Amino acid sequence: MxxxxxxxxxxxxxxxxxxxxxxxxxxxxxxxxxxxxxxxxxxxxxxxxxxxxxxxxxxRPQANEQIDNKVVFCTGGAGTICSAQVRALVHLGANACIVGRNVEKTESMAKDIATARKGSKVLGIGSVDVRSFESLKKAVDRCVEELGAIDFVIAGAAGNFLASINQLSVNAFKAVMDIDVLGSFNTLKATIPHLVESAVKHRSDGTTPSPTGTGGRIIFVSATIHYTGMPMQTHVSVAKAGVDALSNSVAIEFGPVGVTSNVISPGPIGETEGMKRLATEDAKKSNEAAIPLGRYGSVKEIADATIYIFSDSGNYVNASTVVVDGGAWRLQAAGISGSGFSYPDFLLSGMEVTGVSGQKQKAKI
Structure with a gap:
């Protein structure tokens, strides 16, 4: 300090x-x-x-005092944004459990995150499918058994690709809905008993900070594209609208026992897997010029918002959406900036996009 x-x-x-x-x-x-x-x-x-x-x-306790020895459970924790969120919390004293489908990637990321603080404990549990409640419950049980509790949850598992409604298959649409909406609900159901327990233990009256720090908080990672609608992103827009609605309901139902539920909606964040898939490097300058702050965001800025919500500063923040996008969504146009699609020409021409099965590869005309 x-x-x-x-x-x-x-x-x-x-x-x-x-x-x-x-x-x-x-x-x-x-x-x-x-x-x-x-x-x-x-x-x-x-x-x-x-x-x-x-x-x-x-x-005025500092963030590291409030988060010290807490446990964070994160889905999608091996991804660029979620791993940065978890890394920041571990740096401030938390222990963590990240889950994902890819065993090697998840375990490797857990080891990397653990270097943020000497003596930290970070579990990486692979072969976890958020669409399966049983799979998530098993991971949650292991997390509690090995780390002792779950105080914070980040629901960050998501899927995305470019596809117009004409080209979007029912199965592809369902895949995104299952990962984003059902996956978020399963994450909530599996962890909420532990969040309630943590909230009761660490509750603050708003005047005197809890001497044991904070706890009982969940963040859903969403987006901003459903605020205005966006072509080629119908599936994601619908899914993220559902995630936002879920968070609001959680806040209302579990607020009385001290649990807070909020959304972080990142805008264009540089050097992320999603940005690399959805936009070309050549279009970076024009993309940044269309953002009021004139640049892409960084994963650190998403991590900062996470610390705010999970710290004593976020005690009274509930049922809220923290948009971290430099003001970009206010100027969102109908085109997919930087992707090579010009609205409405690409829709009227009947062009199709390759790589719309939900696999993590760059979509192309």
């Missing part, structure tokens, strides 16, 4: 204010030292400073 202690003279007493990370100028530091020397005996300084810094820490 980085703390600068400033002292001012006020009625012959040393009065302090705290500023994290950014200390005052050298001139102000020198002035503060003079005031300190004139108001506090030198032999009392160590005890005085220790007491002040301790008081500061107690008055």
């Amino acid at each position: 980085l703390v600068w202690v400033e002292f001012y003279r006020l009625d012959a007493f040393a009065v302090c204010s705290f500023a994290c990370q950014n200390p005052p100028s050298r001139r102000k530091q020198a002035e503060a030292r003079k005031v300190l020397a004139s108001t506090t005996p030198a032999e009392q300084l160590p005890t005085f400073l220790c007491g002040l810094i301790t008081a500061c820490r107690r008055s």
